[in-house]
Amino acid sequence: MKKADEHTEPKKKEPEQKQEVVIHAKGIKKSFGKKKVLKNITFDLKKGENIVVLGKSGQGKSVTIQCVVGMLQPDGGELEVFGENITAMNDDELKQLRMKIGFLFQGGALYDSMTVRDNLEFPLTRVLKLKDQKEINKKVEGVLDAVGLLDAIDKMPSDLSGGMRKRVGLARTLIVNPEIMLYDEPTTGLDPITSREISELINRLQRKYEISSVIITHDMECARITADRILVMDDGEYIAEGSYKELEKSDNEMVRSFFNEPS
Amino acid sequence: MEAQQELSGWRKWLEGIGDYVVFFTRFFRNIFAGGFEWSEFVRQCYEIGYRSMMLVGITSFIMGLVLILQLRPSLITLGAESMLPKTLSVALVREIGPVITAIICAGKIASSIGAELGSMKVTEQIDAMEVSGANPVQYLVVTRILATSFMIPLLAIIGDAIGLFGGFLALNFTDSISFSLYFNKCIASLDFTDLLPAVAKTVLFGFAVGFVGCYKGYHSDKGTESVGVAANSAVVTASLWIFIIDAIAVQITSLLFYK
Ligand SMILES: Nc1ncnc2c1ncn2[C@@H]1O[C@H](COP(=O)(O)OP(=O)(O)OP(=O)(O)O)[C@@H](O)[C@H]1O
């Protein structure tokens, strides 16, 4: 365990510079019935940055990123993506925006009536409306290769393990070259080795394509590997923010409970 | 308190109707939105035919057979035995064939559509489609509803034919009537005003089966048990719709044609 830790040092903080903000959220509120889930969510995601969101189960982490892609409408607050107010968009504008955002679902959300290949072709033919089968094949194989699953191309999702499903799900969102990635618990339920592979894959993507990411996780290993900045969520708002190293030394009890977990 | 509860009951009911209307509008707009999913439509048609052909065939066959056996004694007492083919074909084509086929399809198809879309909802596949910028209504809903609206009339027509054949066999238990004579009698007793309303009605039945199945699946909750709930309530609601549509359709056709 010790040994492995050496090459997965917490990320160094990038040199501060004025960067383009891709997601701007200020004072987001969201309730379901009487239940206030989000009370005051404020954050900025800069271009090329990975932010990690930590928080207990049921705190509204998934709800936050669902607001970002317009699956849910916030009840109040400002929410801008690429500088545009997402709450005022019509269906077409929303569709255009969604093409630039990748969303990795907790369970992978593979279309289980289709093979892996058809799953990956789906966004190419339905969203990008590509026609050239050669180009499609090339993209499908390229992206499967990137997640290391080229030999699963003709399998059905039901024949894949949980980790493989997640990687195919990742491949399916990456295939359209998104500028923002939203990861909902990318490593939950995976063994430590696969988890680390996925965390490192997230970093590679960030560097290679300059993808900006929000990563929701309970997995501190994943947080340490991927985070440029960590936000800790409690009771509908963020109670702490900082790099892994900074938060590690925090004396807030809630924050400590994440870092002291014997995981 | 009680009044409030009653009010919220009404409100829920109205909201439910509102949801149906919204869903219908989404379906309708997406038929013409361009990029029709032909291959998925054909696949759905095949699935529907493949899944229910056998059951519709067997049931219609038995219905034709049994109806003749049941009608025979009464028609004999009336001295109208020669009316048997006509009676059967009118009963079967106008009413029994369409309703039996639609009810079977409600049980078989509405439930499987409800369960399929329900499980896609639970496992976030529908959300994933939507979030990727694809159009789940066009891919999943439009294809299925059009496929049921197209296939169920077809199944009903095939069912009618098989039912008439069942009637032929039943007649031959006791009398001997030649196949061609029997079918000539059947066909001669049917005209346009029997066939057209019957087909129009089955198109609506097919629509109800597809629409209710899709609606229930698409609007199911995210718990695991909700897949079962979606399938079950799809069958119940679709069957109810079929009888309501039937009652209305019969009123309209008798006003128009049978005066
Ligand atoms: N569409 C919805 N309708 C009603 N309530 C919802 C909906 N989505 C989420 N909730 C509620 O909002 C709360 C937060 O849910 P959310 O899925 O965001 O939690 P989470 O922080 O992602 O938890 P986990 O780590 O377990 O995934 C939960 O209590 C949930 O019941």
Ligand SMILES: [Mg+2]
């Ligand atoms: Mg979640």
